[in-house]
Amino acid sequence: MSEKAFLIVDVGSTTTKAILIERGEDGYRVTQRGEAPTTVEKPDEDVMVGVRNAISQISRPLETTQFLATSSAGGGLQVIVCGLSKFVTAESAERAALGAGAIIMDVFSADDGRSLFEQMEALRRAKPDMVLLAGGIDRAINVDFIIEFCDLLNSTRPVPRFGQGHSLPVIYAGCPNGRPLVQDTLSEGFDLHIVPNLRPDLDEENLEPARDAIHDVFLTHVMAQAPGYPKLKESVSQPVMPTPLAVGRIMTRLAERDNIEIVGADIGGATTDIFSVLEGEFHRTVSANLGMSYSIGNVLLLAGMENIMRWLPISVDQDWLQDRIMDKLVFPTTVPATILDLLLEQALAREALRLSLEHHVSLVKSINKAPSGIRRALLTQNAQAIVTRQRQQLLDMRRISLIVGSGGVLSHAPRRAQAAAMLIDAFAPLGYTFLAVDSIFMMPHLGVLSESEPEIALQVLERDCFVPLGPCVSLISAQGDELGAIAARCSLRTAEGAREAEVRRGEVLTWPLPRDEKAMLRVEAAAGFDFGAGPGRVWEREVRGGVVGVIIDARGQWGDELSLSAQQAMTKQTLLSLGAFTEDELEESAEEVAHLAR
Amino acid sequence: MPARFITRTRLLPYHGTVKAREGDWVRATDVVAELDxxxxxxxxxxxxxxLHIPPGQLSAHMLCSVGDRVEQGEPLATSIIFGEAKQALSTVSGYVALISNSQGMVYVRQPVPASDNEPVVIDLVKEMKISKLALIPALRVRPGRIVTPGQVLAMTQEVKPRVVVSPIYGRVESYSDGILTIMPMWARTTLNAYLTGRVKRVIPGQGVEVQAYAHVVTGVYGVGSESxxxxxxxxxxxxELSPAAVTEQWRGKVVVAGRTASLExxxxxxxxxxxxxxLGHLGFNTLSKYVGLYSRPGVAGEDEVAMPIMLTERFSPAAMEKTRWQELASLQGRYASMSGRTQIRAGLVRPEVVVCEDDWPQHTCDSSELVSGVVQVGDLVRIIRSPYLDQVGRVVRLPQERQVIATGSRLRVAEVAxxxxxxVVPVANLRKLEGGSAQ
Incomplete structure (x- = not known):
């Protein structure tokens, strides 16, 4: 082993994970791992206790290593966002905070539908790490709304989560005319930071200064107050990075290197994060009420029973199923111990992911150009704002080359094929996409490492972090809605030989191709079917294998025209083809349902 | 379960007057604070x-500070111009909210008396002395809209317009035949003690902490607030009771109604x-219909219903656990405080029924309200997930190594006799039964 090694910890909200990266004969690899409960809360109230416990499982003289850290302990970086208009400045401020790795506790705006009193109530209840205050474009003259926000803050005096008795940091990134007023009213009771306007014009965003300020305040103020963090800050050789920001950094590096667009998901018990790198820009959204345990009731309500049931390969009674889901809410830490429960859990995961992606798509949009010239002069500022709200979504699944899943239900699925099934069902990729899962949520560690050692970080990402599930070629469009029609003739040529098969509309075809092995995949689309090369055309390229294999998905998008039983039959075929479940397991579940009905 | 010491913090939603004093003995229904x-x-x-002064010098001329109460007409600031004292007067009564040295302005927040629980019904036709037809273009609010005090509800388009403003904070409930109904959004003007016990601490202007020696029966899920x-x-x-079982006797009581209940x-x-x-259990379908518009179950803990409900077991069919029922039976006839509030995320709030004792033992330290959830060998446990749902047994072994279960997952398991x-059951699927510990 060479002398260059990296010890990296991610202080998560429940678990602190340490990894050791060392150089071996085949390059840099994760050689050791350790984990321990995070100790930011009582009784320890010292994050270093958990860090030391995690590191203690690693046996190497640590003096020779470079020590790095990321953190989302205590629920991560919690920010309250204020903006004048819900769909203009408040939305930009939300994007700035999310991009800085924050969890948005609440968004206040003059038009959020709440009375001042309700806003006060909500603000009093919250214990944020900081407030991001925005509002008004650079040309704004009337700054009365800032008075309302400042008074809201002054009257409620929200206390910071850590370091009671210290002033709450407020970052002002609003219109320049409001700055003296903000200084007048907030400089005494708050730790005020003023940065350039994050929305200089209706058709212009400038999020970086606000993001940098959030990051700086996180490091210099929030971290300084959190129990044990000053010691952690002293020990690391680079600034501690918020966990989601670190994930963004490594994904952006990968996207830049390979010149691709990426979508990632981290599904937890309470929330689901969706990340994307589109046209070189990193985007992140947090669906605060979509998750696998604490938020499962919300997934049920938002998705609806039909949408959940379509992912079950068996027919079940709707009321029974609903109560079973709600039982999970009542006992959120329980785990599925039967195949039926596992099927149900994974069905819910598909819907939580699908809804979170929808949320992501709705927020990640380009800003429309505001009207110019005479039209601009004729329109009021409100009308101009409405024009800029009609924006184009940036995420196009046809351009996504990599989907990465993480979070317990994906990373710890008993079979990797189950994770693949959840990803393709939830995200409905179009054309060619490679699927992977993060084995132990190592992306944060590699993100902070990539700041100083980008190549090493990417090397480890591919070798130890990502578990490659395999390439997936999905139907983009089809003429007609006849199930069972031949959609394509497919062939896979490897060094050992070739395979050929037909795939029918509504089916999934899976061929094994071990990870790191390469093969030539050819999809000859039938007339009217498009797999990425155009209707009726041949799609062909060299593909790399994965633990699940090569997936050709000819199901496509369906609306209400497909009955629930037909959708369930399609799910069954998919699960069996991928090897996610066996015939016996599905039969056993059907028997359990029949038994329960008796 | 024996009684134990518990403490509950009682807070007003906004600054008000705390009526109780530290050390006071209070009954559960006593008012301890009021919202003014x-x-x-x-x-x-x-x-x-x-005052003809530069805005930046405003602070030096102020006669009051932020937070001070000022009356309409009271001087806010003063200056001397050509030897003559000049005053700037407050145009309203209220509390000084902001002094802006950049604008040279003072902002005064006007207090609004807290409204009572009754809806405000305004006969706009009568108030404005116009016909129902003329009222249509004059109306400025629609049902569902939140209104603040002083906000215009209706205004005629005349040189000297006739105006009706909202007297309260509220939501416009309905508009029909010229009658506008506003439901107060801030109706809770008094705060009761919830527990019968002693005021442990007064939080000035906000509320109190009340300590009680009480029997607490905790449920797994609930709806509604306090009762x-x-x-x-x-x-x-x-x-399982039929709707015919509901009699006059039920009025004002906290009723233990058995296994489950129908919507009727x-x-x-x-x-x-x-x-x-x-109740032991209640199907989600029935509960949703009872609650009405259901939002974020188990997240917000703010479902408004007339009668709070507490489930002791779950949503799927289950009888009430015998020990829990017996405990409730032993408290029959006593006054019980109840809260249906459930917030499974962020802080874990479960519904509860609390019966307080008047006689206290010598030592007054709060007992831990949560039974340690860590399962140990010898513990009596109940299995809370399939398979073996509801089976009760004793933990005989807790293997160190994770084991592969029927789903293929590798987990920590317990051997239960x-x-x-x-x-063999995943440890996460066990619930320790009270009074059934290893010792």
Whole structure:
């Protein structure tokens, strides 16, 4: 082993994970791992206790290593966002905070539908790490709304989560005319930071200064107050990075290197994060009420029973199923111990992911150009704002080359094929996409490492972090809605030989191709079917294998025209083809349902 | 379960008057704090130009500070111009909210008296002395809209317009035939003690902490807020009542109604004025219909229903656990405080029924309210997920190594001895039964 090694910890909200990266004969690899409960809360109230416990499982003289850290302990970086208009400045401020790795506790705006009193109530209840205050474009003259926000803050005096008795940091990134007023009213009771306007014009965003300020305040103020963090800050050789920001950094590096667009998901018990790198820009959204345990009731309500049931390969009674889901809410830490429960859990995961992606798509949009010239002069500022709200979504699944899943239900699925099934069902990729899962949520560690050692970080990402599930070629469009029609003739040529098969509309075809092995995949689309090369055309390229294999998905998008039983039959075929479940397991579940009905 | 010391923090939603004092003995229904007013509209006064001073010097000329109460006409700031003292007066009564040295302005927040619980009904036709037809273009609000005090509800388009403003904070409930109904959004003007016990601490202007020596029965899920009444046992643990079982006797009582309830029974009990209901289980479908518009179950803990409900077991069919039913039975006839509030995320709030004792033992330290959830060898446990759902047994072994279970997952498991065999169950699917610990 060479002398260059990296010890990296991610202080998560429940678990602190340490990894050791060392150089071996085949390059840099994760050689050791350790984990321990995070100790930011009582009784320890010292994050270093958990860090030391995690590191203690690693046996190497640590003096020779470079020590790095990321953190989302205590629920991560919690920010309250204020903006004048819900769909203009408040939305930009939300994007700035999310991009800085924050969890948005609440968004206040003059038009959020709440009375001042309700806003006060909500603000009093919250214990944020900081407030991001925005509002008004650079040309704004009337700054009365800032008075309302400042008074809201002054009257409620929200206390910071850590370091009671210290002033709450407020970052002002609003219109320049409001700055003296903000200084007048907030400089005494708050730790005020003023940065350039994050929305200089209706058709212009400038999020970086606000993001940098959030990051700086996180490091210099929030971290300084959190129990044990000053010691952690002293020990690391680079600034501690918020966990989601670190994930963004490594994904952006990968996207830049390979010149691709990426979508990632981290599904937890309470929330689901969706990340994307589109046209070189990193985007992140947090669906605060979509998750696998604490938020499962919300997934049920938002998705609806039909949408959940379509992912079950068996027919079940709707009321029974609903109560079973709600039982999970009542006992959120329980785990599925039967195949039926596992099927149900994974069905819910598909819907939580699908809804979170929808949320992501709705927020990640380009800003429309505001009207110019005479039209601009004729329109009021409100009308101009409405024009800029009609924006184009940036995420196009046809351009996504990599989907990465993480979070317990994906990373710890008993079979990797189950994770693949959840990803393709939830995200409905179009054309060619490679699927992977993060084995132990190592992306944060590699993100902070990539700041100083980008190549090493990417090397480890591919070798130890990502578990490659395999390439997936999905139907983009089809003429007609006849199930069972031949959609394509497919062939896979490897060094050992070739395979050929037909795939029918509504089916999934899976061929094994071990990870790191390469093969030539050819999809000859039938007339009217498009797999990425155009209707009726041949799609062909060299593909790399994965633990699940090569997936050709000819199901496509369906609306209400497909009955629930037909959708369930399609799910069954998919699960069996991928090897996610066996015939016996599905039969056993059907028997359990029949038994329960008796 | 024996009584233990517990503490509950009682807080007003906004600054008010705390009536109770530290050390006071209070009954659960006693008022401990009152909300005097809610914050109203900000009124701004341009002082710098009135006093002919640069805005940046405003602070030096102020006669009051942020937070001070000022009356309409009271001087806010003063300056001397050519030897003559000049004053800038407050245009409203309220509390000084902001002093802006950049604008040279003072902002005064006008307090609004807290409204009572009754809806405000305004006959716009009568108030404005116009016809129903003329009222249509004059109306400025629609049902569902939140209104603040002083906000215009209707205004005629005349040289001298006739105006009706909202007297309260509220939501426009309905508009029909010229009658506008506004439901107060801030109706809770008093705060009760919730527990019978001693005021441990006064939080000035906000509320109190009350300590009690009490029996606490905790449920797994609930809806509705706080309530209270005599505890009444109407059914056995496994019994299911028909709506006909609801009688006048149920009025004002916290009723233990057995295994489950139909929607009809819930509605009949709520109509009767039942103070709360305790059930073993309730299907989500029935609960959703009872609650009405259901948002974020288990997240917000803010479902508004007439009669709170507490489930002791789960949503899927289950009888009330015998020990829990027996404990409730032993408290029959006593006054019970009840809260249906459930917030499974962020802080874990579960519903509860609390019966307080008047006689306290010598030592007054709060006991831990949570039984340690860590399962140990020897513990009596209940299995809370399939398979073996609801089976009760004793933990005989806790293997160190994770094991592969039927789903293929590798997890921490426990070996649990049932009456006739030993089974392997994920530790996460066990609930420790109270009073059944290893010792």
């Amino acid at each position: 007013y809610v914050p109203g509209v900000l009124a701004k006064t341009q002082i710098a130009s009135q 209270g009444g005599e505890l009444m046992l109407a059914a056995d643990a496994g019994e 029974l819930l509605q009949a009990a709520a109509e009767m004025g039942c103070a709360g209901m305790v 049932l009456a006739d065999r030993v089974i």
